[in-house]
Amino acid sequence: MHPIILCGGSGTRLWPLSRKSYPKQFVRLIGEESLFQAAARRLSGAGFTPPVVITTDPFRFIVTEQLAAIETMAQAILIEPEGRNTAPAVLAAALWLNAKDPAALMLVVPSDHVIPDAAAFRAAVAGATARALAGDLVTFGIAPVRPETGYGWLELAPGVDPGAAEPQALVRFVEKPDAEHATQMLAAKNFLWNAGIFLFSVRAIVAAFETHAPDLIAGVSAAVSGAQNDLGFTRLAAEPWAAVDDISIDYAIMERADNLAVMPFGAGWSDLGGWDAVWLESGPDRAGNVTSAHATAIDCRDTLLRSETPGLELVGIGLExxxxxxxxxxxxxxxxxxxxxxxxxVAMLKACAARQAESFPVDHRPWGWFESLAIGERFQVKRIVVKPGAALSLQSHHYRAEHWIVVVGTARVTIDDSVRLISENQSVYIPPGARHRMENPGKLDMVLIEVQTG
Structure with a gap:
């Protein structure tokens, strides 16, 4: 079974921790791993191939870095030239797999969901496998616990068991309802939440696209056949991809196909669609509070307090x-x-050109990452972390000087024709116009402080 992890979203509902440049799937919101890492780990082990990850160019190195941190390697990382929604992404993965094994099973999952009981989820996948092998398109439905208006719903056929351990007959997909209709569906007890998780064979989903969304086939096929390998990534061809319709797999396929089944799942799930969901999934204490490190609640109730910066103490008093x-x-x-x-x-911050609307303080690069610590009219101070064996590109700046102070590890520094090693507590000055580069020759991360002037 081939896990297909959709990892291109850039949600804003969990701002400021989730931003366009570093969205929620890469953030440690629940536990010690990011949602993306948890998804990859959940879909590993016996019966699973290494995952196929579908993402966009800005996130490619974050994907590889986070997979390496959990000692996982992707089967392939497909780079979308631009986000075109889930239908083209799923079809691209299917066509890529089709060249290798048309009978293979694809388990399509978002990268930003919380499923606390991984064993129960794998058992549900196993329970749905026979129907997928038989040619059905299986979607996973979550047992609802409230009249949720933020999710789509799935209507089950009359008389079926919404708590069954095998796929059930599906009548229709229901778009996100208003509060009244959500309450009615919860009371009816024959509706499930649409989790956006799917299991089907490569052959079945390609046939479904040929039948129900034939207009997508040519463009996506051209993007896959014209893909280029780049440093271990598979870049889909940009020109045909740009002409592909922006459409979800629900609209393109699931609302039209007649070979559908739904696998009920009731062991806990959340798409973390807002900070209220993070509060709930984090396990509030007896007073209903959730606090992070560096956060303190005094006489508070049902409150979430998170400080995401070491040394920044957040205190709430009398909050509810x-x-x-x-x-x-x-x-x-x-x-x-x-x-x-x-x-x-976030929209208001974008309108006034606030950098914080979309840009994360940490900027990830192939060689490591950096963050801006202070920015003034003619200066900037950065913390730069370079991975072992990595190097920045050779560069020069006509009007800017730089001071580098190594605080952890050793840096190999090139300035014009000079190459030298700079150890902890040592510094070097790079004058304007000098060609320069830093490398990490060590086996641990190298950290330096850069002061730019000019």
Whole structure:
């Protein structure tokens, strides 16, 4: 079985911790691993091949770095030239696999969901396998616990068991409802939440696209056949991909196909669609509070307090139903009932050109990462972390000087024709116009502070 991990989203509902440049799937929201890492680990082991990851160019090195951190290697990383929604992404993965094994099974999963019981999920996948091998398109439905308006719903056929351990007959997909209809569906007890998780054979899903979305076939096929390998990534061809319709797999296939089944799953699931969901999934204490390290709640109830910056202490006093998330460059404070309005705040920040709207303080690169610690009119201070064996490109700046101070490890520094080693507590000056580069010759991360002037 081939896990297909969809990893190109850039959600804003968990701002400021999730931003366009570093979205929620890569963030450690629940536990010590990111949601993406948890998804990859959940779909590993007996019966699973290494995953196929579908992402976009800005996230490619984050994907490889996070997989390496959990000692996992992808079967392939397909790079979308631009996001075109889930239908083209799934079809691209199917066509890529079709060249290797048309009878293979594909388990398509988003990278940003929480499923606490991985063993129960794998058991549900095993329970759905026979129907997928028989040619059905199996979607996974979550046992609803509230009249949720933020999810699509799945209507089961009359008389079927919504708690069954095998796939059930599906009547229809229901778009995100209003509160009244969500309440009615919860009471009816023959509806499940649509998790956006699918299991089918390569042959079955390609046939479904040929029948129900033939307009996608030519463009996606051209993008896959014209793909280029680049440093271990598979870059889909940009020109045909740009002409492909932006459409979800629900609209393109699932709402039209007649060989559908739904696998019920009731062991816990969340798409973490807002800070209220993070609060709930984090396991509130007896007072209903969730606090991170460097956060303190005094006489608070049903409140989430998160400090995401070591040394930045967040204290709440007498709060109730409040979300407070503090980073060194942005702070969110909201009533829990307004969790879905965070997107509105991000839109307002974008309108006034605030960098924090989309840019994360940490910028990931192939060689490591850096973050800006201070920015002034004619200076900037950065912390730069270079991975073992990695090097930055040779570069020069006509009007900018740089001072590098190594604080952890050893740097090999090139300045014009000079190459020297700079150890901890040593520094070097790079004058304007000098060609320069830094490398990490060691076996551990090298950390330096860069002061730019000019």
């Amino acid at each position: 139903d409040i979300i407070a998330v503090a980073m060194h460059d942005a702070v969110l404070v909201a009533h829990k009932s307004d969790a879905q309005r965070v997107k509105q705040a």
